[in-house]
Amino acid sequence: MMSEKNIPATDSFRDHLATVDEKGKRKWVYAHKTKGKIFNIRTWVSWGFFALFFTLPFIQYKGRPLFLFNIPEAKFIIFGYVFWPQDFFIFGLAMVTGIIFIVLFTAAFGRLFCGWVCPQTIFMEMLFRKIEFAIEGDAPAQKILNKGPWNTDKILKKISKHLIFFFVSFIIANFFLSYIIGIKELWSIITGPASEHVGGLFAILGFSAVFYGVYISFREQVCTVVCPYGRLQGVLLDRNSMIVAYDYKRGEPRGKFTKNNEAALSLGDCIDCYQCVKVCPTGIDIRNGVQMECIACTSCIDACNKMMDATGRPQGLIRYASENGIAEGKKLRFTGRMKFYSLLLIILSGVLMFMLFSRKDVDGTILRASGMLYQERGTDSISNLYNIKIINKTVKDLSLSLKLEDLPGRIIEAEGHNILVKKEGQGTGSFFIVLPRDILAQRKTKLQVSIYAQGDKIITLPTNFMGPASR
Secondary structure, rough: OOOOHHHOOOOOOOOOOOOOOOOOEEOOOOOOOOOOHHHHHHHHHHHHHHHHHHHHOOOEOEEEEOOEEEEEOEEEEEEEEEHHHHHHHHHHHHHHHHHHHHHHHHHOOOOHHHHOHHOOOOOOOHHHHHHHHHHOOOHHHHHHHHHHHHHHHHHHHHHHHHHHHHHHHHHHHHHHHHHHOOOOHHHHHHHHOOHHHHHHHHHHHHHHHHHHHHHHHHHOHHHHHHHHHHHHHHHHHHOOOOOOEOOOHHHOOOOOOOOOOOHHHHOOOOOOHHHHOOOOOOOOOHHOOOOOOOOOOOHHHHHHHHHHOOOOOOOOOOEEEEOHHHHHHHOOOOOOHHHHHHHHHHHHHHHHHHHHHHOEEEEEEEEEEOOOOOOOOOOOOEEEEEEEEEEEEEOEEEEEEEEEEEEOOOEEEEOOOOOOOOOOOEEEEEEEEEEHHHHHOOOEEEEEEEEEOEEEEEEEEEEEOOOOOOO
């Protein structure tokens, strides 16, 4: 961070948001167009994000959507595998892994996620703001338009902007909803009678209104007011974390550009042109050091590099660096700490992925019928009554049969037929296990019951068999 001696005594940037004035009134951010090498790379990344966002709902795997987060029905599909509340332990591990991932990733790489792949940033900077530039022009033209009278030109531009913003928000809302209810159900809402899909239509309009409100008005306040990540970075970052940083040792003292070489000798490389501030989507001055509002979008880097090129100075006055790197004049490198955190993240992600893909498609429990002991069958056999519950996570109906493993005996289904379980549903049944009396050496005997579908063993479930006390 920039040392206190380099920060003006009157600077109170840490006491208030950059987008709020002394009276608490919001200051609208007119971000200028960004151009540069890093912005071009971010543009290609955003196109990749758009391609994923708008195509994933159509991709099916094993007869299911690739991703589905149906919160109302507590049904989640990840990479084509369905998860129910019974898989809560996997979600618990996923949440813990996610928290650790955020902590370690931020400690090592700062807010790289926010600037490069956060949906809020990508939609705002790479879609809606570009639409705004196309209709109203760059930041200076927008200021003039907003302060000018309501003439025909202004009315047409404002109406066009609001209509296009809402239309794009409506499209995004439809795709967003498809991640919750599925693309097939969404298509039913769109093509079916409105009277049969009132809830779905209200959901689409509700999401559309939220997205429209965010991108037409709320904008950067999502990052500075709503999102907790910016506040967390004050705890998660340290002096070795990668951040977008201003090299104050090279840039100070600031001064306007001059061709007078003698005067320039006493000044740093920062020419105080404010281009880094003008392009910032959250309205901050990166030269003040690390700030909560910075989303690491790199617009200031491109703007500063352009000015350095124009004045014959080397690029990198604003760059990816660490606070210690700036203080010691060292280039950012992949430190041992970053390597360790990255390895730990890979291991955690690998464990989670292993659990996701090794999870069984059919699961269940076998419990002895409550309130009952054992039953004698003739003089040489003992039976127990069991209840079985099967969860079918596949996309096909299953007819399941039971077989006793490792012990002589037999299973008698109480209903006299196989257990039928609907696709993505649950099935229950009752059955007796009959064992010869002479093999029961203890009061409690452990058993393994295998479940077969079309002759293939798909799962083995444990249970206990109660018999008379040994003599």
